Each structure stands twice: as structure tokens, then as C-alpha cells.
Amino acid sequence: MRTNALSTLSFWNTPRIGVARMQADMAKANQEIVTGRFADVGLALGSRTGLAVGLRQTSAELTALREGNDAATLRLGTTQAVLKQMQGGADATLTALIGTPQDQRVAVLKDMAANQLVSLTALLNTAAGGQFVFGGTRAGEAPVTAYATTPASPAKSAVDAAFRAAFGIGQDDPSAAAITPTAMASFLDGPVFRDLFDAAGWSATWSKAGTAPLTSRISLSETTQTSVSANAPALRKLAMAYVMASSLGAENLSAEARGVLTERVAGLLGEASRGLVTLQADLGRSQGAITEANTRLDAQKTLLQSQIGQMEGVDQAEAKTRVDRLSTQVQISYALTAQLRQLNLVNYL
Template identity: 80%
Template sequence: MRTNALSTLSFWNTPRIGVARMQSDMAQANQEIVTGRYADVGLALGSRTGLAVGLRQKSAELAALRDSNNAASLRLGTSQAVLKQIQDGADATLTALTGVPEDKRAGVLKDMAANRLGTLTALLNTSAGGQYVFGGTRTAAAPMSTYATSPASPAKTAVDAAFRAAFGLSQDSAGVSAITEGDMAAFLDGPAFQGLFAEASWGTTWSAAGTAPLTNQISLSETVETSASANAPALRKLAMAYVMASELGSANLSAAAQGVLTTRVAGLLGEASKGLITLQADLGRSQAAIAAANTRLESQASLLDAQIMDMEGVDRAEAKTRVDRLSTQVQISYALTAQLRQLSLVNYL
């Protein structure tokens, strides 16, 4: 018969190994109490782990859509507020224009239109969330160039050159009194001046914006336009009206020529105001679509969260019971280890 040796060290190490395992189990149970889900989802679900991962990916996709919709809503809200300010300015200018006698309109409009033009440029350079809201697809750079600068901006240079080419003198020259009603009408309606506010020329002298608006996917199956561009026809018409009133309405013009000018300005202001209303309506439809999409996304996210919790969720009360039981076992193990350390031949000698 053979007897194996058993050392005191073996007695000491046996409880220590058990304590390490129990401490690991306690850490996992505490994690489950905090998170409400299995500490090791793969181990707990086995072959169903792939389904749980798929549900979480879909939930993350819905969360990304909601974040994108929030950014789009901020951009749309800012755009709406700016467009309302621009429209109010256009309507106020038109009211001022029609509220004074025809022979005094040019003088009243000149300074007002110059200020409105500067305000228009500043408003179209509004940014929100680090993006220029009227930049179209080019949101990183300010879309509009300032008209009144020194040296002269490309836009003003082009206007001055067109006027000089048509009449052989500058706008402030005393000789403009010789410009007839027909000459002024031909200039304002002709390609030389109108072309300055056509999209091609506008994009080189006035605006650095992209013409196409931004589009956002707002749900799993829906995409809408979520911005307006500074290149929109209504905004170009408004700028043309302000330039006409501030740059061409010299007091030296004949009354007939001034009458033609103010009539064209009034017409453009009216057209621009209608166009701005249309822009606001388009953005309003996008805002409504985003609000409806967010409601659907919230419902879908809630359903997915419930499915995920059914698969991965743990009973926190049961996990707490496990922690208490393991804590008690660890304390017993510590006490046993202390007692084993007392087992020494020295104590009996």
C-alpha cells in the first residue's frame, strides 16, 4: 500500500483557487446588474447570438437615422427662420416702394435697397451645426460674396461694366439724364443685365453654393431634400431688385427712366416674395416628413429594444442573489484559509 504526501501548501492553495473563480463570477454578476444583460451574450445565447447581433445592428441603424434627422431638422429650422427674415425684408421694401409717389421712389429706395442687399448676403451666409445652410451641397464654405467691398467685388464690377457697355458712362454720371425710358427698359430686360443674375454668371460672381440641395435619408425607405440653395431663382431675383434700386436708380435719371426702373423693381420684389413662400413651403413639407419619420423610428426602435431585452436581458434580482451568495462563499473561503494557516507542527511542539 502506498500513501501520497499532502503538504500544508496544498491545503492553503485549494481555497485560493476557488476564491479566484468566485471573484470572477461576482464581477460578471455585478456587470449584469448594472447593464441588465448577460455579461457573456455569446455563451448565454449560443446559436441565437447571430440573431441578437442582427437586432443590435438594426437598432444602431435607426439611432443613426434619428441623429441625422436631428441635424437636418436644425438646418431646416434655421433655413426657415432666415427665409422668413428675407421675405419680410422684401415685403417691407415693396411696401415702401408703393407707399410714396412715383417720382420720389428712386430716391427712397436707393439707400434702403443697399442695406437690404448687404443683409441678404449676410443672411445667406448663415451657418448651423458647423454647416452653411444655404450652401446646397457645398456646406463647408460661405456661399455668398459681399457686394459692396473695396476693391469692388466681381459682382459690382460686372454690373458697372454692363451699364457702361450699354450707355457709355457710369451710373452716377450726370449724362444718365439722357437715358430714355425705352433705353432703360431695353437694358434692364436685355441679356447683358439679366445674364448677370442667370445661374451660370451668378455662380462665378456672386455665389459659391452648390445648386443642388442636400438630401437626407430620413427613414429606412424615405429620402427628402433638407436645404435650400443661395442659387435659388427667388433669391437671385431679389438680389437683382436690390441692385437695380441701389446701383441704377441715380437721381440724375429722367423721371421716365426712373419710372421704368421702379416698376421693374416692384415686379421683381413681388416675384421674389412668391418664390420665397414656395421655398418655405417646400422646406416645411420636409420638416413634416422628418417629424413623421421620427415617430415611426421611435416605434421601431422601441420594438427592437424589447426584442433585444427578451434575448439578452437578465433578472437583476437573481443576479443580486448570486452576488450575495458568492460574497458569502468568498468570506467563508477566507476564514477557512486563515484556519488552515494555523495548521503547523510548531503549534503542537
């Protein structure tokens, strides 16, 4: 018969191996207490792991949509406030134009329109959340160039050139008094001036904005418009009205030609104001759609979290019990190891 040799070293190492295993189990149990889910989801769920991963991916997508909706809501709110301010300016200018006697309109209208034009270009360059809200699909850069600058802006140069091409003189020339009402009407309604404010002319001299407004995905199956482009017709008409009133030398025109000019300005201001109301209504519908989408997203995410919890969730009280039990076993193992270290032949000689 043969007996295997036993050494003090083998006695010492046996509890040490058990302690390492128990410490690993304690780490997993502590992680489960903190996170509330299995430390090793794949091991615990087996073939159902793929379903859990899919649920988590969908939940992450819902979270991303919700965050995107928050950004879109900020952009829409800012845009609505700016459009309302623009509409207020247009209505105030129109009220001043209509309520001022004919012989006093030029002085009042020119300064007021010039100030409103400066305000309009500044408002069109409004930014929110690091993006220009009227930039359309080019939200990373300021959409509109200021009109009254030194040297003259491309837009101002184009207006001056159009006036000179039509009448052979500049707006500040006193001989502009000889311009007939018919000639002024032909200029204001004709292609030379109007083309400066159509889509192509506006983009060439005024705007760097993308023509298409931003469209955002607000739910898993729904998109909506969440911005207004500076190239919108209502904004171009508003700029045209202000340019007519402030930059065509109305003070040098005859009373009859001036009447034609103010009539066109009043018409454009009314059209622009109605267009601004329509833009605000469209954005209001988008805001309502986002609010409803957020309600659905929150409900969907709550349901998914419940399903994920049922699959991956652990009993944290049971995990705490395991930690306590393992901690006790580790302490016992340490005590046993200390006793084994005292075993040597010297103690028995």
C-alpha cells in the first residue's frame, strides 16, 4: 500500500484557493446589488440574451429620440418667439404707414423701415443650442448677411445697380423727382427688382441658408418639420418691403411716384404678416406633434424597462444575503488558514 505525502504548504494553499473563488462570487453579488441586474447577463439568460440585447437597443433608441425632441422643442420655441417679433415689426410698420398723413409718410417710413431691416437680419441670425434656427439644412453658419454695411453688402449693391439700370441715376439723385408713377410701378413690379428677392436672387446676395427646413424624426415612425428657412417667401417679402421703404430714395420722388411706392410697401407688409402667421401655425402643429410623441416615447420606454427588468433583474435582498454568507465564509477561511500556519513539527517535539 502507498500513501501520498501531505505537506504544510498544501494545507495552506487549499483554503487560499477557496477564498479567491468566494471573493470573486462576492464581487459579482455586490455588482448585482448596485446595478439590480445579473453580473453576467449572458450566463444567466442563455438563449434569451439576444432578446434582452434587442430590448436594450430599442430603449436606447427611444432615449435618443427623446433627447432629440428636447433639442427640437428648444429650436421651435426660439423660432416661434422670433417669428412673433418679426410679425410685430411688420404690423407696426404697416400701422405707421397707414396712420401717417401722406405728406409725412416718407420721413417716418424710411427711418422705421431701415431700423426694422437691421432688426430683421439680426433676428434671422438667431441661434439656439449651437445652431442657427433659420439656417435650414445649413444650420451651422449664419444664414443672412447684413444689408447696411460698409463697404456695401452684395444685396445693397444689387439694389443700387437695379435702380441705376432702370432709371439711369442713383437713389440719392434729386432728378429722381422726374420718375413717373408708371415707371416706378414698372420697376417695382418688373423682373429687374423682383428677381433680387426671388429664390435664386435671394440666395445669391442675401442668404446662405439651406432652402429646405430641418425635418426631425420624433418617434419610431414619425417625422415633422422643426425649423424655418431664412429663404421662406414670407421673410423675403418682408425684406423687400423694408428695402423699398428705406433704400429707394423715397424722399426724392414725386408725390405720385411716392404713392405708388408706399402702396407696394403696404401690400408686401400685409402679405408678409399673413405668411408669418402661417409659419407660426405650421410650427405650432410640429410642437403639438412632438408633445404627443414624447408621451408615447415615455410610455414605450417604461414598458421596455419593465420587460428588461423582468429578464435581467435580480433579487437584491437575496444578493445581499449571499454577500453576507460569503463574507462569513471568507472570515472562517482566514481563521482556518491562521491555524494551519501554526502547524509544524516543532510544536509536537
